[in-house]
Amino acid sequence: MAKIGFIGVGNMGGPMARNLITAGHSLKVFDLSEEAVNFVVQSGAERAASIQDAAKGVEIVVTMLPVGGNVRDVFLDDGVVAVADPGTLFIDSSTIDVESAVAVHEAATAAGFEMVDAPVSGGTVGADDGTLTFMCGGEKAAFDKARPILEGMGKNIVHCGGPGQGQVVKICNNMIAGIVTLATSEAFIMGEKLGVDRQVLFDVISTSTGSSRILEMACPLPGALAGTPSSNGFKPGFMAKLMLKDLRLSQAASQMAGSPTPLGAVATATYQQHINNGFGDLDNSSICKIIDPNVK
């Protein structure tokens, strides 16, 4: 069992850290939010006083932060890379831009550390029940060391390629998720306006060709499926502003690859409008409000 420093214990990192404790690891946690830290300390983690404190005296550092700038802040300058004990393995599970992932990986490698980018899919439900998919980038040897730790938090753990390649796969996945959430919202609201009951739409489409994991697990329309953010006042879950972040990452990746993503571009602009309307902190499924602001 390993000593792990865990930095960023929000909606995803909190339950992930708790599952590592359940798996028998000992954890030191740090977050800018005291409330977030309390949640994991109640499950048996030690409270770290700072980023540096969380990164020292451990064998593994796991980070789960919002954006690439946060990951650079935590690892670079006087952060994790400067203070970690020799031989510490770094695992960054945040969803961030490929450029930041590669830059942090290079800084870690130059200082003699191994690192894996390991963004996840599966949402807060997957984080809670330990069934996340991890998409990993980095050297195979680093991936092999990270795997037993990731197994404490997920079920499907895939080595996607070299540094940053986990992020590439994650960005492709989330571009599809954003497009499908918007497409599902459009279709359901149109169907209802033409007189069909929402539950009937759900029961039929969820077993037909219009179905998706989005519909089956996180139907964006309230009430059709119990336990979803939409059925709980759009409480996140996965915030709309984070979906916009990922869609923007997809558009940067599209440029980098010279590969057109017309539907990704529409989804990006639509989520931008939704955030401008003041809904960034709601679950991303609240995008249905842009089709019908009165949706209930």
Ligand code: NAD
């Ligand atoms: P969140 O905002 O709930 O949690 C992030 C935490 O990081 C917060 O508690 C914040 O205080 C902390 N933080 C930010 N900067 C920090 C710093 N410098 N030092 C210490 N702590 C810091 O976000 P989340 O939903 O947990 O998402 C985290 C990452 O996971 C994002 O990149 C997101 O895109 C990705 N993700 C989220 C979901 C989801 O369903 N929520 C699913 C898959 C991937």
